Amino acid sequence: MTEQMKLKISGSPHLKNKAKTPHIMLDVIIGLLPVIGASIYFFGFSALILICNCTVTAIVTERFINLIRKRKSTIRDYSAALTGILVALILPPSISWYGATIGTVFAILVGKHLFGGLGSNIFNPALVGRAFLAAAYPKALTTYVKPGWSDTVSEATPLMLQKFSGESTSLGQLFLGNVSGSLGETSALCLLIGGFYLLIRRSAGWRIPVSLLFLVTVISTGGYLVKPGLGSPLFHLLSGGMLLGAFFMATDPVTTPTTKKGKFIFGGACAVLIMVIRYFSNLPEGVMYAILFTNATVPLINRYTRPKSFGLRREDEANI
Amino acid sequence: MLKVAEHKAPQDSLETEKFLSAQKLYLPVSQHTGRPSRICVEKNQIVEKNQLIARGDGLISASLHAPQKAKIVDIKNWYHPKLKKIQSLILKTQPETENREPLPALLNLDKTSKENLLKTISENGIVGMGGAGFPSHVKLNPPKKIDTLIINGCECEPYLASDCRLMIENLEGILKGIEIISKLIAPEKIIFAVEGNKKEAIKKINLFLHTKKNNSKIELRVLKSRYPQGGEKQLIYSVTQRKLSGKMLPFDAGCMVHNVATCYAIYKAVYFNQPLTSRVVTFCGDALVKPKNLWVNIGTTLSELVEKEIIKFKKIPKKIIFGGPMMGDAVTNLANPILKTTSGVLFLEKLPKEEEESACIRCGRCVNYCPMNLVPLEYAKMAKNKKYQGLKSYYIKDCIECGSCSYICPANIPILDYIKLGKEKIK
Numbered sequence: 001m002t003e004q005m006k007l008k009i010s011g012s013p014h015l016k017n018k019a020k021t022p023h024i025m026l027d028v029i030i031g032l033l034p035v036i037g038a039s040i041y042f043f044g045f046s047a048l049i050l051i052c053n054c055t056v057t058a059i060v061t062e063r064f065i066n067l068i069r070k071r072k073s074t075i076r077d078y079s080a081a082l083t084g085i086l087v088a089l090i091l092p093p094s095i096s097w098y099g100a101t102i103g104t105v106f107a108i109l110v111g112k113h114l115f116g117g118l119g120s121n122i123f124n125p126a127l128v129g130r131a132f133l134a135a136a137y138p139k140a141l142t143t144y145v146k147p148g149w150s151d152t153v154s155e156a157t158p159l160m161l162q163k164f165s166g167e168s169t170s171l172g173q174l175f176l177g178n179v180s181g182s183l184g185e186t187s188a189l190c191l192l193i194g195g196f197y198l199l200i201r202r203s204a205g206w207r208i209p210v211s212l213l214f215l216v217t218v219i220s221t222g223g224y225l226v227k228p229g230l231g232s233p234l235f236h237l238l239s240g241g242m243l244l245g246a247f248f249m250a251t252d253p254v255t256t257p258t259t260k261k262g263k264f265i266f267g268g269a270c271a272v273l274i275m276v277i278r279y280f281s282n283l284p285e286g287v288m289y290a291i292l293f294t295n296a297t298v299p300l301i302n303r304y305t306r307p308k309s310f311g312l313r314r315e316d317e318a319n320i
Numbered sequence: 321m322l323k324v325a326e327h328k329a330p331q332d333s334l335e336t337e338k339f340l341s342a343q344k345l346y347l348p349v350s351q352h353t354g355r356p357s358r359i360c361v362e363k364n365q366i367v368e369k370n371q372l373i374a375r376g377d378g379l380i381s382a383s384l385h386a387p388q389k390a391k392i393v394d395i396k397n398w399y400h401p402k403l404k405k406i407q408s409l410i411l412k413t414q415p416e417t418e419n420r421e422p423l424p425a426l427l428n429l430d431k432t433s434k435e436n437l438l439k440t441i442s443e444n445g446i447v448g449m450g451g452a453g454f455p456s457h458v459k460l461n462p463p464k465k466i467d468t469l470i471i472n473g474c475e476c477e478p479y480l481a482s483d484c485r486l487m488i489e490n491l492e493g494i495l496k497g498i499e500i501i502s503k504l505i506a507p508e509k510i511i512f513a514v515e516g517n518k519k520e521a522i523k524k525i526n527l528f529l530h531t532k533k534n535n536s537k538i539e540l541r542v543l544k545s546r547y548p549q550g551g552e553k554q555l556i557y558s559v560t561q562r563k564l565s566g567k568m569l570p571f572d573a574g575c576m577v578h579n580v581a582t583c584y585a586i587y588k589a590v591y592f593n594q595p596l597t598s599r600v601v602t603f604c605g606d607a608l609v610k611p612k613n614l615w616v617n618i619g620t621t622l623s624e625l626v627e628k629e630i631i632k633f634k635k636i637p638k639k640i641i642f643g644g645p646m647m648g649d650a651v652t653n654l655a656n657p658i659l660k661t662t663s664g665v666l667f668l669e670k671l672p673k674e675e676e677e678s679a680c681i682r683c684g685r686c687v688n689y690c691p692m693n694l695v696p697l698e699y700a701k702m703a704k705n706k707k708y709q710g711l712k713s714y715y716i717k718d719c720i721e722c723g724s725c726s727y728i729c730p731a732n733i734p735i736l737d738y739i740k741l742g743k744e745k746i747k
Contacts (some may be wrong), residue, residue, distance in 0.1 A: 007652055008638050008671065011737040013723030014645040015324065015478065016672045021681055021730045077678065119679035119731075205684070258684035258697060309715035310553065310692040311563035 019203075021118075025078035027203035028248065031194035032085055035244070038177050038187035042147040043093040047183055051088040053097055057104040058084025065113045079118050083107055086126035086248065089184025090241060090288070091133070094145045094154070099137055103129040123295045124255045127288050134288075144180040155180040159240045159284040162231050174238040181240065188238040195247030204251035207260060211267030212246045213237065219275040230279060241287035242274070249287070255295045262298075262305035269294045269301075321546035321554065322689055322724050324478050324646070326517055331604050331611040332481040333520070336489055338615045339630050340388070340598060345411040345619030346657040347373070347384060348400045352453035354380030359409060365392050369416065370595050373409055376442065382455040382660075383445035387597035387617035388413040399656045401642035401649050408657075411619065429590070434504055437590060444589035445596045445660075450483075450550065450579035451643060453661040456586060459578075460504050462571040469507040470559055470577045471498055473514040473521065474543065474550035477644025480664040482600040483580050485613045487514070487521035490584055491528060497583030498538065500590050505576060510538045511559050515545040547646060548722035552577050554691050566692065566718025581663070602664035607637035616658055622665065623654035637667040646723050678731045686725035686735055692718050696725035696735045703738035708745040716742055 039047045062080035066073050074080070087104045107129025115121040134141045146155040157180050158169035173179050177187025185191075198204040220236040236242065241249075250256065250270050257266050270290050277286025350356040357374035367373055367386040374384040390411035398408035442457035450472060471494075475483040487494060502510055514522055525540050543549060543558055553564045555577055562573040570576055581599060588594040597618055603625075604611030609632040616625075622640070625631045641648040642662055658665075686696035694715060702710045716739060725735040 005636055005654070006638070007640055007650070009650045009652060010639075011726075011734060011740065012645075012647050012649065012721075013727045013736070014639065014641055014648065014650065014666075014668070014671075015727060016732070017728050017730075019730055020675065020732065021678055024681075024683070024730055117679065119681050253681045253683035256682075258682050258687050258695065260684075260688065263684070306695060306714075307687070307693040309566055309694060309718045310557075311565035311568065312715070312718075313565070 021079075022077045024203045024253075025082050027201050028198060029078060029082055029085060031198045031203070032089070032184070032248065034190035034193045035089060035184045035187065036085070038190040039089065039093075039183040042177055042186055043145075043183060044148070047093055050091065050093065050095070050097070050100055050183065051085060054088035054091075054100050054104045055081055055084035057101050058087070058108050061105050061108040065109065069113070069117075071117075074118060077118065080108060083112065083125045083129075086184075087129045089244065090126060090130050090182050092141060092144050092181075093183055094143055095133075095140050099133060099140055102136075103133040106132045119254055121254055122298070123292055124249055124252050127249060127292050130288055131292060144182075146180055147178055147186070157181045157240065157284065158235075159278070162235070162239075163278075163284045166229060168231070168235070169239070171234055171238060174235070182244075185241045185244045188243055191243035191247060195243065198247060198251070204247065205263055207263035208250050208256060208267040208270075209246040211264045212250055212271045213242075215268050215271035216242065216275060219271065223275070223279060236275070236278065240285045245270070245274075245287035245291055249291050250294075255298060257298050257301045257305065259302060259305040259307055261307070262301040265301050265305065266294055266298065269297065321549060321691055322727065323545070324547045324727070326545065327478045328481055328484070328517060331479070331602050331613060332484045332518070334481075334485070334611065334613055336485050336600055336613040336615055339620070339625070339628075340615060340617050341413070342388070342617055342620040342624050343413055344621070344624065345387060345390065345413065345617060346398050346408050346621055346655075347411065347619040348398060348403075348406050348408040348657070348659070349374050349384065350400070350403065350406055351384070351618070351659040351661060352382040352447040352455055354378065354382070354455060354458075356407070357381060357384045359395060359407075361392055361409070363392055363395055366390070366414070367392060367411070370597065372443075372595075376445070376455065380455055380458050382447045382453075383443060383595070384409075385445055385595035385597050386411060387619060389416050390414055399651070399653065401651050401656045401659065401662070429500065429503065437500060437504055440590055440593070441586055444585075444594065446582065446585050446589055447596065447660050448579055449581035449585060449599060449661060449663070451647070451661055451663065453659075456578075456582055459576065460501065462505065462576065464571045465574065466505045466571060466576045467508045467574040468560055468576075469498075469502060469505060469510045470555060470575060471510065471512045471538075471580060471583060472550060472555055472577050473512060473518070473580045474555060475518070475663075476515060476545065476547045476550040477646055477648075477664075478547075479604050479666055480602050480644050481604075482602045482613055482663045484518045484521055485602075486584060486600050487518065487580055488524055491521075491524050493587045494580050494583045495528065495536070495538070496591065497585070497587035499536070500586055501576075501578060501583065502537070507576070508537075510536070511541050512538050513541045513543055513555060513559050515549065516542050517545045548691055548720070548724065551691065551720055551722060553720065566715060596660055599658075599660065599662070601658055601662055603631050603667070604664065605637065605667035605669070607633055607635045607667040607669040609634045618660055618662075619657050621655055621657050626654060631667075633667070635669040637669055638671055639666075639668045641666040641668065646727065647721065675732045677733050680731050680733060683730060685728045685730065689724045689728050691722060691724065692720055694719060696739065697733075699742055700733050700735045700738040703742040703745075708742055711742045711746055716746070719743070
């Protein structure tokens with residue numbers, strides 16, 4: 001028996017944790033299921049078609065680029081599928097099918113692979129896709145429809161109403177999601193369920209969403225006390241892309257800092273930018289640009305928050 | 321720190337058996353940290369049991385003794401689980417001649433001077449048995465005042481149960497060993513640190529501390545089971561909240577850590593003049609019919625244990641690891657001998673699925689779990705791109721090689737392998 005023994009040699013450790021990249025991506029997709037469900041419930045069958053369109057486009061584009069770059073297929077890590085779903089969820093339900101397709105191709109091609117593919121991209125690919133569409137088709141990206149299955153009646157989003165005409169939306173409606181907006185951002189309830197799923201499964205870190213939402217609460221409370229017309233803290237937390245951004249966009253591991261301290265700073269910076277844009281700019285919503293902008297500062301954040309080696313004091317550091 | 325699946329059952333409840341009659345013994349001259357021992361016997365010489373066969377050479381070194389009466393049949397390079405082949409004494413054992421005079425032992429601890437105690441410990445070749453094998457007589461003569469003595473009964477590596485069994489079966493010896501250490505360094509506090517998964521051992525220690533009218537200063541500290549809590553720096557932090565940087569040694573923080581097996585070996589050395597020639601080793605893994613804890617002589621090879629059916633295979637092992645699965649060393653064959661520092665040998669048939677290294681997604685899990693607060697992903701990236709010079713500014717030398725980063729990495733990147741490569745390159 002011992003003669004047939006062929007022993008494998010490898011460096012320690014000889015045990016490995018089971019959670020791998022595909023599991024993490026798949027977990028995020030599972031976390032998005034309630035959101036997807038809500039979008040279909042509120043916007044009808046067309047929402048499902050839009051999501052499928054973007055997902056399939058993302059996967060096909062990924063595979064195509066793999067072939068051009070002569071790399072092994074990376075569609076099985078589910079990152080492309082996830083990007084596709086996310087692109088769909090941040091688009092208005094009324095967008096044309098080709099608009100969504102172009103946005104998705106741009107997200108995967110430019111947002112992800114031009115930077116070197118998974119792990120090397122600087123900006124969140126889904127947001128890059130949307131930013132591109134917002135620049136290329138500004139009208140399509142600012143036209144939102146009333147929730148409903150049959151008739152498409154255009155209606156302003158709660159943030160637009162609040163900003164441009166000072167109308168408030170009931171918090172109950174915002175919480176459940178029966179308001180106009182992008183596919184995946186309307187139902188705060190479903191976003192919270194998905195977000196907590198990610199945190200419990202530890203597929204997303206808690207530091208970024210916690211620091212982001214906390215600082216938004218602080219700033220919007222201050223704003224509300226100074227000028228109630230700016231909207232209540234709860235309104236800001238529940239409206240627009242806040243929760244979708246905090247739980248599913250700002251937690252993308254690739255485009256966020258790797259250090260613990262850096263994650264807090266990243267979340268805080270996003271929060272400040274979101275509120276600056278919401279309060280002072282001509283745009284009703286700022287989550288997308290805030291996250292994209294903060295993505296660009298990640299190398300800097302990583303550099304300045306590099307942890308000190310265990311037990312090292314400041315005076316020791318000078319001697320190294 | 322990590323929570324790793326423990327795999328301690330059932331070996332943690334199996335009585336230790338004995339196998340102290342190997343036919344051949346292979347004793348490498350380096351089973352400790354420091355200079356290899358200098359051989360002081362010749363080929364074909366007959367040596368008695370417990371006779372010195374290689375002397376500790378230099379300031380940091382340890383002596384080596386014959387575990388059984390034997391003939392030195394050869395002195396040549398032989399397998400060593402941690403190093404390449406190194407010089408080893410090969411002994412063919414002979415039946416024990418009866419009525420052998422026992423060596424004189426120290427009978428009265430109170431009347432023995434510190435120097436004599438240290439000498440006894442040094443002459444009996446005691447080294448740290450938790451894995452590093454640092455010569456105990458050197459450690460026990462620290463240049464600074466020690467206020468806290470920590471007894472390490474953590475055994476945080478999965479699978480291993482040898483320390484656990486020793487605490488259950490030989491607690492009195494361990495406590496006497498602690499008494500000797502405490503006489504040597506006179507600490508203000510003695511903390512016996514055990515991880516919570518060793519319930520039986522904890523019960524025994526508590527029983528001793530509460531029932532006996534003991535005036536010992538020993539204090540039991542039950543810690544959560546985490547990896548790598550048994551590491552010196554991590555344990556000192558868990559117990560005293562004192563942080564030791566990469567370059568500091570425990571005495572810099574007024575601490576000293578001794579493994580329970582070392583305490584027991586010190587007790588045997590001082591009370592019985594028994595050199596360190598045998599130890600408890602856990603043999604386990606899914607390739608074995610059943611796991612075993614065994615008192616075994618150092619130098620015994622795995623092949624002899626297999627031939628004598630002391631350990632029986634259920635399946636052909638695909639990997640054999642000396643030590644625990646997190647920091648242990650995979651070996652190429654059964655000719656490797658048990659060393660003073662071998663706390664267990666794993667025989668694994670089912671290995672984790674081999675998955676190809678994929679792109680780092682920068683999730684930062686390695687950063688979160690690094691017990692030394694390092695940035696492992698940066699090391700892997702730099703080593704991969706051959707930018708070794710950059711590694712210097714990232715405290716790579718402080719890495720304790722616990723492997724938490726490689727364990728947790730979702731992209732299957734062998735981060736620790738890259739770190740070892742990087743360390744080698746910037747030496």
